[in-house]
Amino acid sequence: MLTGIGIMLLTFVVMEGVAWVMHKYVLHGFLWFLHKSHHTRHNHVFELNDLFFAYYGTLSMLFFIFGSDPIDYRFWIGAGITLYGVAYFLIHDVFIHRRIKLFGSTSNVYLKALNMAHKVHHKTQGKHDSESFGMLWVAPRYFKLAYGIVKKQQERGAIYNQRT
Ligand SMILES: [Zn+2]
Ligand SMILES: [Zn+2]
Known part of the structure; x- marks a missing residue:
């Protein structure tokens, strides 16, 4: 069980690398015709780019099917891919692109940095000529930027509180 959870967490970390490589070389490469839908403004509910959810969903399902009787390492790899998929959806689709209005603004430095990095990707x-292809891993310069903004907001808040 403990090894299983270890495999799951390792898969989660590896998936960030896989997503980065896929995004940089495949989605901005020969599968651009699918990913393009995510880089152009539109008012549809779904994008062709959403097909990648189906792809990773199928992949994890295969790991579950082949690794569940009896449960072996493949089951945990499937669990890791699923976990990454959920995190990706919550951060990329809900938090950053607000496809579902669930979260408000945040003063969390990590989330702010992550948001900025991805917005730069969409620029x-x-x-x-795009950059910041990762999702959960954020380049240090965005942390610095986000930290500066949060600090300023806090200072402004403190001044406001002193006045009132
Ligand atoms: Zn992209
Ligand atoms: Zn995006």
Whole structure:
């Protein structure tokens, strides 16, 4: 069980690497025709890009099917992929792109940095010259930026509180 959870967490971390490579070289590569839908403004509920959820969903399901009788390492790999998928959806689709209005603004430095990094990724609407392809791993410079903003907000809040 403990090994299983270890495999699951390791898969979760590896998935961030897989997602980065996929995003940079495949989605902004030969599968751009699918991913493009996520880089252009529209008012549809779904995007062609959402097919990737089906892809990772199928992948994890196969791991579950082949690894569950009896339960072996494949089951836990499937669990790790699922866990990453849920985290990705909550952060990328709900928190950053607000496809479901669930979270308000945050003063959490990590979440702010993550949001900024991804917004920079979306700045370029084309296939090339984008950056920040990862999701949960954020480059240190965004942390610095986010930290500065949060600190300023807090200072402003403190001044406001002193006045009232
Ligand atoms: Zn992209
Ligand atoms: Zn996005």
